[in-house]
Amino acid sequence: xxxxxxxxxxxxxxxxxxxxxxxxxxxxxxxxxxxxxxxxxxxxxxxxxxxxxxxxxxxxxxxxxxxxxxxxxxxxxxxxxxxxxxxxxxxxxxxxxxxxxxxxxxxxxxxxxxxxxxxxxxxxxxxxxxxxxxxxxxxxxxxxxxxxxxxxxxxxxx
Numbered sequence: 066x067x068x069x070x071x072x073x074x075x076x077x078x079x080x081x082x083x084x085x086x087x088x089x090x091x092x093x094x095x096x097x098x099x100x101x102x103x104x105x106x107x108x109x110x111x112x113x114x115x116x117x118x119x120x121x122x123x124x125x126x127x128x129x130x131x132x133x134x135x136x137x138x139x140x141x142x143x144x145x146x147x148x149x150x151x152x153x154x155x156x157x158x159x160x161x162x163x164x165x166x167x168x169x170x171x172x173x174x175x176x177x178x179x180x181x182x183x184x185x186x187x188x189x190x191x192x193x194x195x196x197x198x199x200x201x202x203x204x205x206x207x208x209x210x211x212x213x214x215x216x217x218x219x220x221x222x223x
Contacts, residue, residue, distance in 0.1 A: 121181045121184070128184045147220055154191070174215070197218050198220070199216055202214065
């Protein structure tokens, strides 16, 4: 078989051999593209989307669990550095703080790059119930349907 294929190849003119070689290279590249790269790329895109949805569900579930556990009454006094309290609470609620800058022990400015609005607002409400007031809040929608937030939080005096 190989001998007959080799004889067939030698029977072609140089121009035909070049055309066949280019055709085989293009066909091989197309098969690699469709058979390997494209499925792997599409799988990664789907995995990233699934991960983002799972993180949102996680934040929603954590917010719901915190509500079910019962939150302290409004006006409770806050003890400790506010930036540390807010960071711990954000972690428990499933949020990643991109910035958490303390201005003294009773004020902090936070930034969250992406969050679902209901989960974020529920978390901010829980902070208010713990005696941490919202001095300023800026919300902006992001391209993936979530929101980004910047807030200045301050301990409310009882």
